[in-house]
Amino acid sequence: MKTLSIINLKGGVAKTISAVTMAYILAAEKGYRVLLVDNDKQGNASKMLNMHSYIYKGIETIMEGRAQVMEAIIQHTEYDRLDMITANMELIRANLSAQIDQQGPPQQERIKRSLSKVKDNYDICIIDNAPDINISTVNALVASDYVMIPVTIDDFALDGLSELTEQIENTKINLNPELELLGCFVTQYTTGEGTDRQGEELLRRMEYPVFDTHIRRTEKVKQATFARQPILLYSNRCAASVDYRKLTKEFIERSGING
Numbered sequence: 001m002k003t004l005s006i007i008n009l010k011g012g013v014a015k016t017i018s019a020v021t022m023a024y025i026l027a028a029e030k031g032y033r034v035l036l037v038d039n040d041k042q043g044n045a046s047k048m049l050n051m052h053s054y055i056y057k058g059i060e061t062i063m064e065g066r067a068q069v070m071e072a073i074i075q076h077t078e079y080d081r082l083d084m085i086t087a088n089m090e091l092i093r094a095n096l097s098a099q100i101d102q103q104g105p106p107q108q109e110r111i112k113r114s115l116s117k118v119k120d121n122y123d124i125c126i127i128d129n130a131p132d133i134n135i136s137t138v139n140a141l142v143a144s145d146y147v148m149i150p151v152t153i154d155d156f157a158l159d160g161l162s163e164l165t166e167q168i169e170n171t172k173i174n175l176n177p178e179l180e181l182l183g184c185f186v187t188q189y190t191t192g193e194g195t196d197r198q199g200e201e202l203l204r205r206m207e208y209p210v211f212d213t214h215i216r217r218t219e220k221v222k223q224a225t226f227a228r229q230p231i232l233l234y235s236n237r238c239a240a241s242v243d244y245r246k247l248t249k250e251f252i253e254r255s256g257i258n259g
Helices: 015-029 044-048 057-062 092-102 109-116 136-144 162-176 196-204 221-226 239-254
Strands: 001-005 034-039 081-084 124-129 145-152 178-186
Touching: 001 136, 001 178, 001 239, 015 034, 015 044, 015 081, 015 124, 015 145, 015 178, 015 239, 034 044, 034 109, 044 145, 057 092, 057 109, 057 162, 057 221, 092 109, 092 124, 092 136, 092 162, 109 136, 124 136, 136 162, 145 162, 178 196, 178 239, 221 239
Parallel strands: 001 124, 001 145, 034 081, 034 124, 145 178
Antiparallel strands: none
16 A cells, blocks of 8 residues: 655645545546545545544544554445545544653554554555644654645745655655655646746746646635535536546656556
């Protein structure tokens, strides 16, 4: 099983939409066995797939070091080959508990250790991370093979990007030598808008790896969140659906998961 973290320290850049959509494409259209992990206390990925709940155990159980049987916290979604570990506000308490716990599993390896128990059950794991560097996002980076960073071009587009890439590099050096930043990809892109084009070019000039595919802006994405559906099911031919298919194909090529 290969693991991909989708993360940015800035909110509102389509992290969750990207994680859910790529997970759905990889499972429904590419035939991979996919595990989607919601690693954000807001639980938006869980909500998008109608899995948000305080009844079922989720990522907080892993962070508390209590995930002895992973099958007990992995839930089947309504989509074939796509399973999920959910999140809710309990993750706040679990992260605090993990930071002070000296008796349980190593603080920074809890997600990695838990995912290793089910690595033969899935081809790909995608982790949707909070816009923060905390103990659970560090855990995600330690557990991951790849990182992708969604970026929306505005006056604050680069906020936190250097800090995030530094954290990724530090994690690679100190905790996870297999970690690879596959690249940034621009979301909410407006065709013909000079600012978006220039922003994408600026990322490349700053020597950040950048995906060739950008995700065009469409109201269908917002509507799909209200419908609690992956964008491809809500509007199969809209610009974002077309672009996410291209991005997923590019991810497969860059990661070499078919190799």
